Amino acid sequence: MIKHFFTVYLALGSLCASAQIDLTGTVKTENGKPLEGAVVSLDNTIHRTYTDQKGRYFLFNLKPGEYQLRVTLLGYYEYTQTIDLRNNLFSEVVLFKKPYLTDEVLITTSRVTSETPVTQTTVSKAQIEENNRGKDVPTLMDALPGVVTTSDAGAGIGYTGLRIRGSDATRVNVTINGIPVNDAESQGMYWVDLPDILSSTGQIQVQRGVGTSVNGAGAFGGSVNMITEQLSENAYAESNLTYGSYNTKKINLKAGTGLLKNKLSFETRLSKITSSGYIDRASSDLNSFYVSGGYYGNKTLVKAIIFSGKENTYQSWYGTPESRYKNDVQGMMDYISRNGLDEEDAANLLHSGRTYNYYLYPNQMDRYRQDYYQLHFSHQFSSALTVNAALHLTRGIGYYEEYKKNQKLSDYGLSSVNIGDTLIKKTDLIRRKWLDNYFYGIIYGAKWEKDRLSVTFNGGFSQYDGDHYGDIIWTKYTAVANEQRYYFNNGFKQDWNNSIRAHYHLNLQWTAYVDMQHRYVSYKFEGFDASVNAVPQKVTYNFFNPKAGITFKRNANEQAYLSVAIGNKEPSRDDFTDSSPLSRPKPEHMTDVEAGYSLSMKNFNAGINFYAMMYDNQLLLTGKVNDVGNYTRQNVKNSYRAGIEVQAEYHLNTQLSFSGNAAFSKNKIKKFEYYLDEYDAAFDYTGQSLQTFSNTDISFSPNIVAAAGISYKPFAWLKIALNEKYVGRQYLDNTQSSDKSLDAFYYTNAVLEGNFNLKEYASVNVGISLYNLLNSKYANNGYTYGYIYDGTTINETYYYPQALMHYLAYARITF
Structure with a gap:
């Protein structure tokens, strides 16, 4: 297989062997010492390479013409030179060392370069600025290979999410400056807690598959490594303004001091985003700030970063019933009947249309604040050795409020009450469910480079201490103490x-390449023992996650890689708290094989990669009731994801460019057991039925995900862009039933923007983004459950409709 892969690679490379002009040279210090790892690129082209251990670089197959040569290296001043290529050229470059350590050293141990055999895409600061209009982070990554994004409110603001290769947020590791951001217990990622973080982000690297070893929960579908703003040597001020559909507004103010006395720098940002949402009442009120201060010494860097997000969102989690989504009046009447909707809820369902929101209570809000504190330290002992460390604290507190109808008083620890001759056992009530947690720890790392060998050591220790509790703030029939608590438990994880x-x-x-990781996990929680008693419990795991691979660089423009990685991942909070030791699921295990080839020429670059992600004990919902009466995820022995991802970019000239990518995959479970509850005509529970499926698709795993774009600059100051996204059918459960699926969908977005300089004082970027230009009616997320009633199978399916054509107009002013 390996021999066949490299044979194909060499055959592809031979197609591009008609070299025209070669640019070669060396990069050295002012004292003549060769510099390895310098980035050598030609502006406005795809050509980019790195110097070898002797400081040499090679760029082949260039067309005649004038180019801007650019050379960058950590800790050195950037070098630029205009060159006129008519014949083969050898260019010697001298880089001068900066008198201070730069921010790049903070990420040297957590990032990968092109020589690492993993499948990854890096989003630059310029690309972030081009697409940051106020929507959440997933929207920015929507055009990356194999990515599908979701939005509960329908317009990309509020509760949003992303899946990579069909893997949900609990299997996508997210870090900011190397520090874990996923919730330690649920392992989910809540982007709503990071409003406008993109305005303080300098770079994002997305690794697909297991990737390299990272801090935090294991990456099964991928990892997202975000790096915050890096040092700006000059003082600046900036403001971003957005206004658009659904009363969407964004305003932020940014400022930086530049480098003061060649040692100190400070930056700050204040942001506010509001939106009414596409779905009824699905409003968002998001506030955030970012502050950093750094000391930049010759060999030492110390940087403190504080950022915070506060969200107030009206809940739109419930989704839209299938009958309402498809405007099936009879289906809605049947839904009302079998689910016992009262007059108010029935009227809401029948008359809301596509923007239906189940919730009607005015204060059905989710309110949460999360504060992030990071203190980074880096020291360069020599040109070969750099060490990093960071202390971190994340403080989260908040609740979501719910109006609940017809609740049993006994479920909340309340006694039945007598009103006249009537014994009241149920009541309407308002409750708040709280999260109150601290996540803190240290990460550390060192990188040593000498001659042919580069060694990176990484590690981290963290603790999560989280309280979960619920308060009743009002009931219809009974008096309650102020915010009467009805449950409390704690989760503690190391x-x-x-x-x-x-x-x-x-x-x-x-x-x-080789990468070996040991990970120890300890989790204390309140759950059920073997006798179904709720008692404090503890579980521990030791995981070994090895990875290895090889990279072949045929020349400066062509590269291939092959790697094998193993990942292990513990179950999440609900898997523990809703089971006993007898039914507790096992950790998930995956072997990931990746192989790829990339080609980079002056106006064209392309890449293709193959992957096979083979699971053992993947955790999936099966509908099975466990020994304590809960529907927890079950281990499925054999399942896999395998596919091909291709991407390409072509610059016809300096005005017109094309780009696109596509992911084709098979995502299968070899044997899947599906359970349905059974009820008799009196709606008394009689047990569960079992159905067995073979070679069935994994839920939320489309076989095709594709994106394409075209950009045209008729003038240097004006850009017009058109982008298309296509996502194939997604099944809502693992039975591969088209009746319980999201139809394939596509949408088109367009951008018109201009850039202007106001003398030497300021620059202005203004534009308008049009989303879903062709008014595609689609849903990108949903859920389903079923049961058997008196011999008839009933499936309740819910969708999250997305907004029709909408716009955001924006302006960025920089001083």
């Missing part, structure tokens, strides 16, 4: 991981 990663240059073309 996570300690250490990894070592090495690259060894076998020669100028071949680089070997």
Whole structure:
């Protein structure tokens, strides 16, 4: 298989062997010392390479013409030169060292370069600025290979999410400056708690598959590594303004001091985003700030970062029933009958249309604040050795409020009450469910480079201490104490991981890679014991996650890689608290094989990669009731994801460019057991029925995900862009039933923007983004459940409709 892969690779490479002009050279210090790892690129082209251990660089197959040569390296001033290529050229470059350590050292241990054999995409600061209009982070990554985004409110603001290769948020590891952001217990990622974080982000790297070793929960579908703003040597001020459909507004103010006395720098941002949402009442009121201060010494860097997000969102989690989504009046009447909707809820369902929201209570709000504190330290002992460390604290507190109808008083620890001759056992009530938690720890790392060998050591220790509790603030029939508590429990989790990663240059073309991680997890929680008593419990895990691969660089423009990685991941909070030791699921295990080839020429670059992600004990919902009466996820022995991802970009000239990517995959469970509750005509529970499926699709895993774009600049100051997205059918459960699925959908977005300079004082960027230009009616998320009533199978399916054509107009003013 390996031989076949590289044979294909060499055959593809031979198609591009008609070299025209070669640019080669060396990069050295002012003292003549060769510099390895310098980035050598040609502006406005796809050409980019790195210097080898002797400081040499090679760019082949260039067309004649004038180019801007750019050379960058951590800790050195950038070098630019205009060159006129008519014949082969050898260019010697001298870089001068900066008198201070730069922010890049903070990420040297957590990022990967092109020589690492993993499948990854890096989004630059310029690309972030081009697409940051106020929508949440997932919207920015929507055009990346294999990514599908979701939005509860329908317009990309509020509760949003993303899946990578069909894997949900609990299997996508997210870090900011190397520090974990996923919730430690649920392992989910709540982007709503990070409003406008993109305005303080300098770079995002998305790794697909297991990827490299990271801090936090294991990456099964991918990882998202975000890096905050890096040092700006010059003082600046900036404001971003957005207004658009659904009364969407964004305003932020940013400022930075630049480098003061060649040692100190401070930056700040204040943001507010509001939106009424596409779905009825699905409003969002999001506030955030970012502050950083850094000391930049010759060999030492110390940087403190504080950022915070506060969200107030009206809940739109319930979804839209299938009959309402499809405007099936009889279906709605049947839904009302079998679910016992009262007059108010029935009228809401019948008359709301596509923007239906189940919730009507005015204060059905989710209110949460999360504060992030980071203190980073880095020291460069020599040109070969750099060490990093960071202390971190994340403080989260908030609740969501619910109006609940016809609730049993006994479920809340309340006694029945007598009103006249009537014994009241049920009541309407308002409750608040709270999360109150601290997540804190340290991450550390070191990178050593000498000759052919580069070794990176990473690690981190963290603790999560989270209280979960609920308060009743009102009932219809009974008096309650002020915010009467009806439950309380605590989760305490420790996570300690250490990894070592090495690259060894076998020669100028071949680089070997190995990455080994040990991860220890300890979790204390309140759950059920074997006798179904609720008692404090503890589980511990030791995971070993090895990875290895090889990279072959045929020349400066062509590269191939092959890697094998193993990942292990513990179950999430609900899997523990809703089961006993007898029914508790096992950890998930995955072996990930990745292989890829990339080609980069002056006006064209392309890549193709193959992957096979083979699971053992993947956790899936099966409908099975466990020994304590809960519907928890079950381990499925054999399942896999396998596919091909292709991407390409072509610049016809400086005005017109095309880009696109596509992911084709098979996502299968070899044997799936599906359980349905059974009820008799009196609606008394009689047990469960079992159905067995073979070779069935994994839920939320489309076989095709594709994106394409075209950008045209008729003038240097004006850009017009058109982008298209297509997502194939997604099944809502693992039975591969088209009746319980999201139809394939596509949408088209357009951008018109201009850039202007106001003398030497300021620059202005203004534009308008049009989303879903062709008014596609689609849903990108949903859920389903079923049961058997008196011999008839009933499926209740819900969808999250997305907004029709809408717009955001924006302006950015920079001083």
